[in-house]
Amino acid sequence: MEKGFAATRIEEVAHRAGVSKGTLYLYYPSKEELFKAVVRQNLSALIARGQELAGAYEGSSSALLAELLGMYWKRVGETAATGIHKIVLAEVRNFPELAQFYADEVILPGDRLLCACVQRGIDRGEFRPVPLHEVAHALMAPIIFMALHRHSFGACPVRGAIDVDPERVLQAHLDLVLHGLLVRAPDAPKARTRPRPPTPPKPQKTPKPPRGRR
Amino acid sequence: MEKGFAATRIEEVAHRAGVSKGTLYLYYPSKEELFKAVVRQNLSALIARGQELAGAYEGSSSALLAELLGMYWKRVGETAATGIHKIVLAEVRNFPELAQFYADEVILPGDRLLCACVQRGIDRGEFRPVPLHEVAHALMAPIIFMALHRHSFGACPVRGAIDVDPERVLQAHLDLVLHGLLVRAPDAPKARTRPRPPTPPKPQKTPKPPRGRR
Amino acid sequence: MEKGFAATRIEEVAHRAGVSKGTLYLYYPSKEELFKAVVRQNLSALIARGQELAGAYEGSSSALLAELLGMYWKRVGETAATGIHKIVLAEVRNFPELAQFYADEVILPGDRLLCACVQRGIDRGEFRPVPLHEVAHALMAPIIFMALHRHSFGACPVRGAIDVDPERVLQAHLDLVLHGLLVRAPDAPKARTRPRPPTPPKPQKTPKPPRGRR
Amino acid sequence: MEKGFAATRIEEVAHRAGVSKGTLYLYYPSKEELFKAVVRQNLSALIARGQELAGAYEGSSSALLAELLGMYWKRVGETAATGIHKIVLAEVRNFPELAQFYADEVILPGDRLLCACVQRGIDRGEFRPVPLHEVAHALMAPIIFMALHRHSFGACPVRGAIDVDPERVLQAHLDLVLHGLLVRAPDAPKARTRPRPPTPPKPQKTPKPPRGRR
DNA sequence: CATGAATGAGACTTCATTCAT
DNA sequence: TATGAATGAAGTCTCATTCAT
Numbered sequence: 001m002e003k004g005f006a007a008t009r010i011e012e013v014a015h016r017a018g019v020s021k022g023t024l025y026l027y028y029p030s031k032e033e034l035f036k037a038v039v040r041q042n043l044s045a046l047i048a049r050g051q052e053l054a055g056a057y058e059g060s061s062s063a064l065l066a067e068l069l070g071m072y073w074k075r076v077g078e079t080a081a082t083g084i085h086k087i088v089l090a091e092v093r094n095f096p097e098l099a100q101f102y103a104d105e106v107i108l109p110g111d112r113l114l115c116a117c118v119q120r121g122i123d124r125g126e127f128r129p130v131p132l133h134e135v136a137h138a139l140m141a142p143i144i145f146m147a148l149h150r151h152s153f154g155a156c157p158v159r160g161a162i163d164v165d166p167e168r169v170l171q172a173h174l175d176l177v178l179h180g181l182l183v184r185a186p187d188a189p190k191a192r193t194r195p196r197p198p199t200p201p202k203p204q205k206t207p208k209p210p211r212g213r214r
Numbered sequence: 215m216e217k218g219f220a221a222t223r224i225e226e227v228a229h230r231a232g233v234s235k236g237t238l239y240l241y242y243p244s245k246e247e248l249f250k251a252v253v254r255q256n257l258s259a260l261i262a263r264g265q266e267l268a269g270a271y272e273g274s275s276s277a278l279l280a281e282l283l284g285m286y287w288k289r290v291g292e293t294a295a296t297g298i299h300k301i302v303l304a305e306v307r308n309f310p311e312l313a314q315f316y317a318d319e320v321i322l323p324g325d326r327l328l329c330a331c332v333q334r335g336i337d338r339g340e341f342r343p344v345p346l347h348e349v350a351h352a353l354m355a356p357i358i359f360m361a362l363h364r365h366s367f368g369a370c371p372v373r374g375a376i377d378v379d380p381e382r383v384l385q386a387h388l389d390l391v392l393h394g395l396l397v398r399a400p401d402a403p404k405a406r407t408r409p410r411p412p413t414p415p416k417p418q419k420t421p422k423p424p425r426g427r428r
Numbered sequence: 429m430e431k432g433f434a435a436t437r438i439e440e441v442a443h444r445a446g447v448s449k450g451t452l453y454l455y456y457p458s459k460e461e462l463f464k465a466v467v468r469q470n471l472s473a474l475i476a477r478g479q480e481l482a483g484a485y486e487g488s489s490s491a492l493l494a495e496l497l498g499m500y501w502k503r504v505g506e507t508a509a510t511g512i513h514k515i516v517l518a519e520v521r522n523f524p525e526l527a528q529f530y531a532d533e534v535i536l537p538g539d540r541l542l543c544a545c546v547q548r549g550i551d552r553g554e555f556r557p558v559p560l561h562e563v564a565h566a567l568m569a570p571i572i573f574m575a576l577h578r579h580s581f582g583a584c585p586v587r588g589a590i591d592v593d594p595e596r597v598l599q600a601h602l603d604l605v606l607h608g609l610l611v612r613a614p615d616a617p618k619a620r621t622r623p624r625p626p627t628p629p630k631p632q633k634t635p636k637p638p639r640g641r642r
Numbered sequence: 643m644e645k646g647f648a649a650t651r652i653e654e655v656a657h658r659a660g661v662s663k664g665t666l667y668l669y670y671p672s673k674e675e676l677f678k679a680v681v682r683q684n685l686s687a688l689i690a691r692g693q694e695l696a697g698a699y700e701g702s703s704s705a706l707l708a709e710l711l712g713m714y715w716k717r718v719g720e721t722a723a724t725g726i727h728k729i730v731l732a733e734v735r736n737f738p739e740l741a742q743f744y745a746d747e748v749i750l751p752g753d754r755l756l757c758a759c760v761q762r763g764i765d766r767g768e769f770r771p772v773p774l775h776e777v778a779h780a781l782m783a784p785i786i787f788m789a790l791h792r793h794s795f796g797a798c799p800v801r802g803a804i805d806v807d808p809e810r811v812l813q814a815h816l817d818l819v820l821h822g823l824l825v826r827a828p829d830a831p832k833a834r835t836r837p838r839p840p841t842p843p844k845p846q847k848t849p850k851p852p853r854g855r856r
Numbered sequence: 857c858a859t860g861a862a863t864g865a866g867a868c869t870t871c872a873t874t875c876a877t
Numbered sequence: 878t879a880t881g882a883a884t885g886a887a888g889t890c891t892c893a894t895t896c897a898t
Contacts, residue, residue, distance in 0.1 A: 006220030007308055010868065020884050022870080031868065090304035092366045094221055099370030107367075111376050133378050134386035142355035148362075152306045153321075156313030162325050164347050172348030179394035224893060234859050236895080245893060434648030435736055438872060448880050450874085459872060518732035520794045522649055527798030535795075539804050561806050562814030569784035576790075580734045581749075584741030590753050592775050600776030608821035652889065662863050667890065 001083025001151070005035055005091050032095070039098065042084040043105050049075050054113050061121030062178045068117065069143055073170055077147040085148050111136050118181075127181045135181070142173045215297025215365070219249055219305050246309070253312060256298040257319050263289045264320075268327050275335030276392045282331065283357055287384055291361040299358060300365050325350050332395070341395045349395070356387045429511025429579070433463055433519050460523070467526060470512040471533050477503045478534075482541050489549030490606045496545065497571055501598055505575040513572055514579050539564050546609075555609045563609070570601045643725025643793070647677055647733050674737065681740060684726040685747050691717050696755050703763030704820045710759065711785055715812055719789040727786055728793050753778050760823075769823045777823070784815045 002008070010031055014021045028034035053071055057064045076082060092099045114136035121127035146169055153161070216222070224245055228235045242248035267285050271278045290296060306313045328350035335341035360383055367375075430436070438459055442449045456462035481499050485492045504510060520527045542564035549555035574597055581589075644650070652673055656663045670676035695713055699706045718724060734741045756778035763769035788811055795803070 003308055004218065004220070004304055006218070009866095021868090022885065023883055025869070026882070029869095086303060089300060089362055089366045090218055093369050094217055096370055099367055099372050103367070103372045103375055107376065108374065130390070131382060131386050133376055134383045135390065137360065137378060137383050138356050138387040138390055141359035142352050145355035145359045146351065148303055152303045153313055153317070155307050156310050158313050158317045160322065161317055162321065162347055164351060168345060169348045169351050172345050173352040176344070176349065176352050176391050176394035180390035180392075223891090235893085236859055236861095237857080239894070240857070431736055432646065432648070432732055434646070437870095449872090450880055450882095451878080453873070454878070514731060517728060517790055517794045518646055521797050522645055524798050527795055527800050531795070531800045531803055535804065536802065558818070559810060559814050561804055562811045563818065565788065565806060565811050566784050566815040566818055569787035570780050573783035573787045574779065576731055576787075580731045581741055581745070583735050584738050586741050586745045588750065589745055590749065590775055592779060596773060597776045597779050600773050601780040604772070604777065604780055604822035605818050606822075608818035651887095663889090664863055664891080665861080668861070671890095673889070 001080065001087055002155075004087060005031075005094070010034075035091075036095065036098065036101075039084060039088060040101065040105075042081050043102065045081060046076060046084070047105055047109055050110060050113055054116075061117060061124060061126045062181070064120070065114075065117055065139065065178065066174050068113070069139065069174065070170065073143055073147075073166065077143060077150070077166070082147040082151045085144055086151050089148070110140065114139055121181065126183065128183050130181065139177060143170065146170075215294065215301055216369075218301065219245075219308070224248075249305075250309065250312065253298065253302060254315065256295055257316065259295055260290060260298065261319055261323065264323055264327065275331060275338060275340045276395070278331055278334070279328075279353065279392065280388050282327070283353065283388065284384065287357055287361075287380065291357060291364075291380070296361040296365045299362050303362070324354065328353055335395065340397065342397050344395065353391060357384065360384075429508065429515055430583075432515065433459075433522070438462075463519075464523065464526065467512065467516060468529065470509055471530065473509055474504060474512065475533055475537060478537055478541060489545060489552060489554045490609070492545055492548070493542075493567065493606065494602050496541070497567065497602065498598065501571055501575075501594065505571060505578075505594070510575040510579045513576050517576070538568065542567055549609065554611065556611050558609065567605060571598065574598075643722065643729055644797075646729060647673075647736070652676075677733075678737065678740065678743075681726060681730060682743065682747075684723050685744065687723060688718060688726070689747055689751055692752060692755055696758075703759060703766060703768045704823070706759055706762070707756075707781065707820065708816050710755070711781065711816065712812065715785055715789075715808065719785060719792070719808065724789040724793045727790050731790070752782065756781055763823065767825065770825050772823065781819060785812065788812075 010024060011021050013034070014024045017024070024034065028037060049071075053068055057067070059067075088098065088102055092102065111133060115132040118127060118130065118132050118135055118139075122129055146164075146166055150166065224238060225235050227248070228238050231238070238248065242251060263286070266289075267282050271281065273281075302312060302316055306316070325347060329346040332341060332344065332346055332349055332353075336343055360378075360380055364380065438452060439449050441462070442452050445452070452462065456465060477500070481496050485495070487495075516526060516530055520530070539561060543560040546555060546558065546560055546563055546567075550557055574592075574594055578594065652666060653663050655676070656666045659666070666676065670679060691713075695710050699709070701709075730740065730744055734744065753775060757774040760769060760772065760774055760777055760781075764771055788806075788808055792808065
């Protein structure tokens with residue numbers, strides 16, 4: 001996840017795993033297969049988590065969506081698993097079987113889950129009628145994108161970086177989009193899960209002290 | 215952009231350029247430099263496009279944002295330039311100098327532009343007061359994400375793919391998010407640039423029977 | 429014998445022996461030693477067979493030679509032991525100690541036996557005086573060669589192979605060479621061990637239509 | 643030819659060829675292909691030589707055969723090309739395509755040539771009617787076998803080796819076998835090409851000074 | 857200015873060998 | 878005594894880079 005497929009040497013993987021090069025080959029017949037196994041295992045975790053959440057939920061659909069997205073961020077976006085997004089994005093075209101796998105195991109289930117939640121909101125009269133898939137995309141994209149971003153740029157020391165706090169971005173995103181979903185958006189944005197003042201002082205645009213790599 | 219840095223062979227680059235391998239080295243001292251030049255040139259194109267978009271605008275802030283995002287999609291998201299996003303994302307950590315460059319040339323200007331537009335909306339009483347950077351992120355992310363997605367998965371034949379129409383996603387995104395920005399969201403979503411029925415007939419019930427591509 | 433020294437993996441040897449790789453090393457300290465043991469044991473079998481044949485014989489020297497060569501073919505040429513010839517031939521130069529061993533255990537005893545038989549024929553006035561070693565070579569070579577050939581090419585499906593019947597080759601060889609040994613070759617070839625019509629009907633005109641094997 | 647396929651390192655081949663490892667791969671895509679090319683080229687030489695000889699011949703069939711076999715020995719048996727026999731024998735089972743190739747390019751043409759000569763002898767009333775293919779085998783085998791033998795054992799220093807002089811073996815073989823072919827074998831063996839006393843003193847069985855390898 | 861043949865460092869992979877259990 | 882997981886040296890092959898022409 002740090003370097004991508006090609007730039008990662010089998011030897012280092014083995015070293016970090018605490019075994020020797022040869023041992024790796026007792027479990028995976030090739031670098032490609034090892035790679036695919038890494039993707040598969042990490043994705044399985046993703047799916048599993050999604051399904052846990054998908055269980056019965058009692059509150060409003062807004063709250064449910066906020067919950068889902070927030071949990072996704074906490075469990076995936078902030079963990080090492082984020083890298084999986086980067087690597088899949090970067091390598092699908094070189095490992096075509098990956099595409100099918102990812103579609104089946106991640107994209108479809110994820111889409112299904114989000115669509116179901118939005119539909120629930122519509123059915124209960126909470127949300128305006130909206131195109132499901134497209135909204136699901138709009139809901140998820142900024143979060144995954146942020147994860148991608150943090151995983152790649154976040155790891156590089158950059159002068160003048162816009163120091164967006166993921167927590168706040170998530171908040172803004174939910175605020176905005178749930179606001180947009182509501183049948184009759186009230187004057188004041190009540191839809192937020194946790195009430196927060198619009199933009200707390202927290203000074204932005206400060207050159208954040210670069211966190212060294214490694 | 216097709217294969218990533220490592221999987222691309224100098225020889226093929228030379229071949230497609232219609233010259234010999236040696237000739238490449240007359241112009242670029244190494245594969246790394248060639249790569250950086252490719253990124254830089256493509257980013258310049260991105261910038262140029264950004265600047266074109268940044269010109270004076272008279273209408274409502276909602277319309278301005280819709281215009282900007284739509285234009286971005288048409289000029290970048292749908293063109294080969296999209297690949298630049300993918301490759302930068304995939305390689306920044308291996309080419310740290312790229313991070314600074316990308317931040318300076320793409321992220322900052324882009325953020326500045328969007329923040330200015332949102333601020334304009336707030337100043338003119340169109341938008342609720344919202345955290346600028348975070349909203350800018352929320353505005354841009356789904357579009358770039360879609361571009362990334364199309365560039366990677368879009369190139370792979372996948373059974374049962376969710377066939378999202380970019381045009382519609384863009385529409386839903388704008389609809390949603392601009393809706394959410396408005397000070398007083400009216401009952402009906404008037405904020406859209408081009409009047410369109412809220413949810414066009416095209417029935418989209420959740421577990422849509424997968425229409426195979428290919 | 430199937431694959432040669434290098435292409436044979438210890439693991440497969442162990443597997444066929446019904447034990448684990450480690451167990452092999454309890455009995456043989458290295459692949460080389462195991463190999464040498466294989467050769468040695470197979471050669472011992474060869475020798476043993478040679479000595480069985482060497483016993484007392486009463487008939488004509490022609491008949492004795494025919495008997496010996498025929499027996500060799502039946503007991504060695506047609507059995508798995510043939511492979512030993514191939515592998516020794518292929519590997520002597522990589523395992524020089526093998527050369528001495530093979531010379532002592534196979535070549536010398538074999539030569540001694542054949543020379544003795546030819547000398548017996550000369551002494552008894554049956555054979556012309558001929559150079560012993562050279563004739564011994566001429567006697568044995570076609571048989572061993574055929575064995576080699578069958579072990580290597582015989583195992584490969586080849587279109588248009590010349591389908592020589594080993595039995596007939598042996599016959600022709602004996603016929604020819606014993607004919608050539610006799611002091612006064614009679615008009616008709618009576619020297620053959622088992623009376624057979626000179627050239628059995630089976631018409632064999634030069635460019636015989638290749639009968640495919642398989 | 644010295645070490646066999648597996649024991650030969652690409653690097654050494656390159657070194658002896660006076661080029662670098664990589665260069666070899668500009669001409670042959672793999673070690674296997676290089677190997678096959680070596681075999682092919684050497685065999686082509688074999689064939690070419692056989693066909694030169696196959697041209698018009700005026701003398702007796704005995705003399706023709708003696709000529710052919712003698713020339714083969716001089717042009718192949720004594721040269722480095724001999725190794726080709728060893729390596730083909732040792733590796734056919736690992737390179738099945740080799741079998742077909744060798745059959746087509748070497749065995750069949752060779753067989754055809756020899757059969758034609760024997761048939762010529764029969765037609766001209768020189769030879770007894772004999773089974774062609776089998777006799778061809780009997781004619782060729784001792785010579786190839788000797789070549790194999792010299793290539794492998796000949797290169798190893800062995801105490802008490804039977805020091806057979808190839809020239810003499812060839813002579814004895816021809817003497818014997820041509821003798822055996824003749825319709826009416828005369829009392830004295832006149833069939834020899836160059837008249838030589840049966841067995842000159844030349845003491846045999848002497849521990850020949852080991853010719854070191856390399 | 858352009859070529860393309862040659863290079864050789866470096867990476868993946870194999871497999872004989874070891875050794876704790 | 879037997880196992881089989883682990884090892885790491887060694888070999889094949891790739892490909893960025895060089896340079897004489």
